Amino acid sequence: MSNDVDNSRRKFIAAGVAGTAGLVLAPGVTLLDMANARPAGEAASSTKRWGMLIDSTKCATGCTDCVSACGKENGFGSTGHPETDAQWIRKIELKEVKSGKSHSLPMMCQHCAEPPCVDVCPTGASFKRADGIVLVDRHICIGCRYCMMACPYKARSFVHEEHDDQNPDVPRGKGCVESCTLCVHRIDKDLQPACVEACSAGNHGAMLFGDLNDANSEISKRIATYATTQVRADLALNTGVRYQGI
Amino acid sequence: MNNDVFSKNKDGAFYFVLGVIGLVMLAGLGAAYYMEHYGHVVTGMTNQIVWGLPHVFAIFLIVAASGVLNVASIGSVFGKPVYKARAPLSGLLAIAMLAGGLMVLMLDLGRSDRLIIAMTYLNLKSVFALNVFLYTIFFTVVALYLWTMMDRKMHGYSKYVGFAAFIWRLALTTGTGAIFGFLVARQAYGTALLAPMFIIMSFSFGLAVFMIVQAVMYRWNDRVLDEAILHRLKNLLAVFVAAVLYFTAVYHMTNLYFAKQTDFERFILLDGGIYTTLFWVGQVLIGGVLPLFLLFTAKKSGTVLVASALIILGGFFQLYVFLIGGQAFPLNLFPGMEASSSFFDGRIHPYSPSLPEFLLGMGGIAAAALITAIAAKVLHFMPDDKHHPVSQ
Numbered sequence: 001m002s003n004d005v006d007n008s009r010r011k012f013i014a015a016g017v018a019g020t021a022g023l024v025l026a027p028g029v030t031l032l033d034m035a036n037a038r039p040a041g042e043a044a045s046s047t048k049r050w051g052m053l054i055d056s057t058k059c060a061t062g063c064t065d066c067v068s069a070c071g072k073e074n075g076f077g078s079t080g081h082p083e084t085d086a087q088w089i090r091k092i093e094l095k096e097v098k099s100g101k102s103h104s105l106p107m108m109c110q111h112c113a114e115p116p117c118v119d120v121c122p123t124g125a126s127f128k129r130a131d132g133i134v135l136v137d138r139h140i141c142i143g144c145r146y147c148m149m150a151c152p153y154k155a156r157s158f159v160h161e162e163h164d165d166q167n168p169d170v171p172r173g174k175g176c177v178e179s180c181t182l183c184v185h186r187i188d189k190d191l192q193p194a195c196v197e198a199c200s201a202g203n204h205g206a207m208l209f210g211d212l213n214d215a216n217s218e219i220s221k222r223i224a225t226y227a228t229t230q231v232r233a234d235l236a237l238n239t240g241v242r243y244q245g246i
Numbered sequence: 247m248n249n250d251v252f253s254k255n256k257d258g259a260f261y262f263v264l265g266v267i268g269l270v271m272l273a274g275l276g277a278a279y280y281m282e283h284y285g286h287v288v289t290g291m292t293n294q295i296v297w298g299l300p301h302v303f304a305i306f307l308i309v310a311a312s313g314v315l316n317v318a319s320i321g322s323v324f325g326k327p328v329y330k331a332r333a334p335l336s337g338l339l340a341i342a343m344l345a346g347g348l349m350v351l352m353l354d355l356g357r358s359d360r361l362i363i364a365m366t367y368l369n370l371k372s373v374f375a376l377n378v379f380l381y382t383i384f385f386t387v388v389a390l391y392l393w394t395m396m397d398r399k400m401h402g403y404s405k406y407v408g409f410a411a412f413i414w415r416l417a418l419t420t421g422t423g424a425i426f427g428f429l430v431a432r433q434a435y436g437t438a439l440l441a442p443m444f445i446i447m448s449f450s451f452g453l454a455v456f457m458i459v460q461a462v463m464y465r466w467n468d469r470v471l472d473e474a475i476l477h478r479l480k481n482l483l484a485v486f487v488a489a490v491l492y493f494t495a496v497y498h499m500t501n502l503y504f505a506k507q508t509d510f511e512r513f514i515l516l517d518g519g520i521y522t523t524l525f526w527v528g529q530v531l532i533g534g535v536l537p538l539f540l541l542f543t544a545k546k547s548g549t550v551l552v553a554s555a556l557i558i559l560g561g562f563f564q565l566y567v568f569l570i571g572g573q574a575f576p577l578n579l580f581p582g583m584e585a586s587s588s589f590f591d592g593r594i595h596p597y598s599p600s601l602p603e604f605l606l607g608m609g610g611i612a613a614a615a616l617i618t619a620i621a622a623k624v625l626h627f628m629p630d631d632k633h634h635p636v637s638q
Contacts, residue, residue: 082588083292090589094580107579107587116430122374123367142364143356145296146374152431154577154589157293158356161285174285175356231579235430246580 049113049132050182050240051212052196053219053228054105057245058206061104064091066207069198070108073183075167086157086172088180089195094246103246106195106207109134109155109180110231111240117147117156126177132212132240133182141176148177152232155179182240212240256466260623267615274609277602278353286356289603294595295573300354302565303607306451307347307614308422309444310561312415313452315340315388319415322391322408328475332460332629333408337392338621339459339614340415341385346614348381350606373424380414380421387411396625419445426568433510434572439500443493447561450486454557457483459618461551463628471547472631480550484541487557491534494564506581513575513594514567521571524563533560570597 070089071077079085089108095101115134117126125141128134136147148156156179159172166172169185183193191197192209199207210219222228228242281289291298317336321329329336352358368375391411394404423444429435457479464471498515501507514521537553537560544550574595579585585592621627 081287083294083590084287086293087589090587090591092579092585092587092591094583094585096583098582103583107591118369120372120374120428121369122372122378123363124369125367140360140363140367141357142360144374145356146372146425148293148296149573150429150431152577153579154293154591158286158296160287160292175282177356 044130044133046130047213049212050187051111051132051210051219052182052193052241053208053210053222053244054241055206055208055244056103056105058204059091059104059106060204061093061102063104063202063204065198065202065204066106066195067091069194070180073167073186073194074170074181075165075172076163077165079161081160084158084160086159086178088155088157088178105243105246107153107155107231108195108241109151109182110153110237111180111182113238113240115237116150116152116235120146120150122146129184133184133187134179135181135184136176136178138171138173138176138178143175143177145177151179152235152237260619264616264619267612267619270612271609271616273605274350274607274612275353277605277609278358280602281354281606282358288600290598290600291603292595292597294590295570295597297569297573298597299566299570299599299603300350300606300610302562302569303610304347304350304354305422305565305569306561307343307350307610309419309448310451310455311340311343311347311448312384312419312422313448313450314343314456315411315415316449316452317456318391318395319408319412322405323412328478328631331631331633332456334392334395335460335463335622335627335629336456337388337395337411338618338627339456340388341392342614342617342621343455344381344384345617346610346612349613350610353606353609373421373428377418377421377425380418384411384414384418387414415448416445419448426572431577432572433501433507433575433578434514434568437497437500439493439497443490443497446486446489446493447564450483450490450557451561453479453483453486454554454561457554458551458558460629461547463622467628475631476547476550480541480544480553483550483554483557484538487534487538487541490564491530491538494529494534506578509578510575514571518571518574518594521567521574525567525571528563529560529567532556533563573597 067087067089074088076086076088089106092105092107094103094105096103111128111132111134113128113132115126115128118128118134120126122144123140123142125137125139126134126147127137143158145158148158156177158177159174162174163172170181172178183191183195186193192200196207196209199205208219208222210217212220212223214220215224222244223242226244228244229246230237230239230242289298315336317329318333318340320326321331321333321336352361352364355364365378368378370376387407387410391404391407394400394402394407420441423441426435427438427440460471498511501511514525516522518525533556537556540549540553540556544553574597576585576590576592576595579591
């Protein structure tokens, strides 16, 4: 009998301790759990490396679908000052000097694995996200333009004047440097960059976006199958944007 | 003898000069405000020519600032009395010109208001960020150096601090050259040769500036510079000018040897329009050959001053060709192909410097002049040849 009483008392104490412990620890555990949940930033994992493959044989001379889509998505257009207007993506028309063979292709930030713009930036505003996207932190860019001097692809633009037609997802500020973000705001929502989407929508199929680290992704398979080129491969920057057909 | 640089009986004239310099500086600050308010669209700079005339002024001032300190270094480090007498003035000019150059550089930034960020967020892999340390420590070391020279109790340390300043000035100009030396993308830059080349340019530009400032101070005080001193300084200056010409030749001939650089060299040396003219007439003739001839044949101090002025002018031409010409030549992304685009690929990029850019640059020079004039008024910076005779 006395043993029964003791037992129930022990059970009561144990339950009480467990309950109290639960009450004390639960919020902490929940927080820990929340920290482990997938926040917006987790998309930027180094297990991925976002890249693009551009097939210049499918890219038509004069077609600017990708350029228009980029301007619309990122909120910039012509201000009437072509020399100072930002161009995150542009179409380059090429002609081989010897053979006369012509190519047409889009050129933008090549999202280098070893980006010179990141190396030279004095404040660290130019940075590479873990998933390989090269970006500019508009809060600490001082507008020195050293990155523009360093970029071998002329991929960066300086905002020369005030803009009031900004896309809320893509803040742009006078006095800062900017360039193709690979539509990072869309990638984080599992969407494709606007240029790639426009190229597909027009049935051109010249641009392919995907994860270069995933051997089973279409982009990796294509790069493994066909001869592709990195522009200015002599600089060994390991670009995220590759070209086919040049 | 009155050793004050600006003696009291010329107070009126001094304040007048100070007022004129102040007005030029104000115009520079006004230009910076104008550029800040409307954005760089009001300047001649574009997405093609990203660094323009303000950078030519800023780089000249920064390079010459380290060079002007050489006069002091020769005095303290190598123990030459003629130079020792001029060491305080040399140190003062170094501080003043660096301050003026950095002012131009800072006020040209897209976001000059983020000065605190530039000083607190440092990417140590960036040469620019390293330059922030080089500049700050240069100011400190040269200020200490001035203290050891101007305070009798500190004289004993002068040689050691002077040596540190000498080493640091070499580091500083190496840093300035490396800003371009580390740019792999563009054909004009990306060579380690630029570090020693900038050092020798600093020797030449710095001494030329020193000669002119010294002459102004002597004239103001109705004093005449000893012939022997002038002779030594002019010969040294001639050696520096010849060395700059030598480095210029090596730089271009190295490029000519590489087939991939031939087009760029053709642009600068042969068919680059304004850049070719500025190179041959401005940099080589006005800034090199002519002053060299004048310095070797000079009999009067006036001729040396004309040569010094030409060296300074030639220095500006040299930096203009180097900086703007280097950017005007398009990037070659696809060797063996002709490129064209709406972003001006494959085309020589035009550049017309605007008035605000020029005023900002002049504002930097005025700032350096203002610091020098005020410091020379309140402290003793006039070269004192009585206590450091030439014969020693």
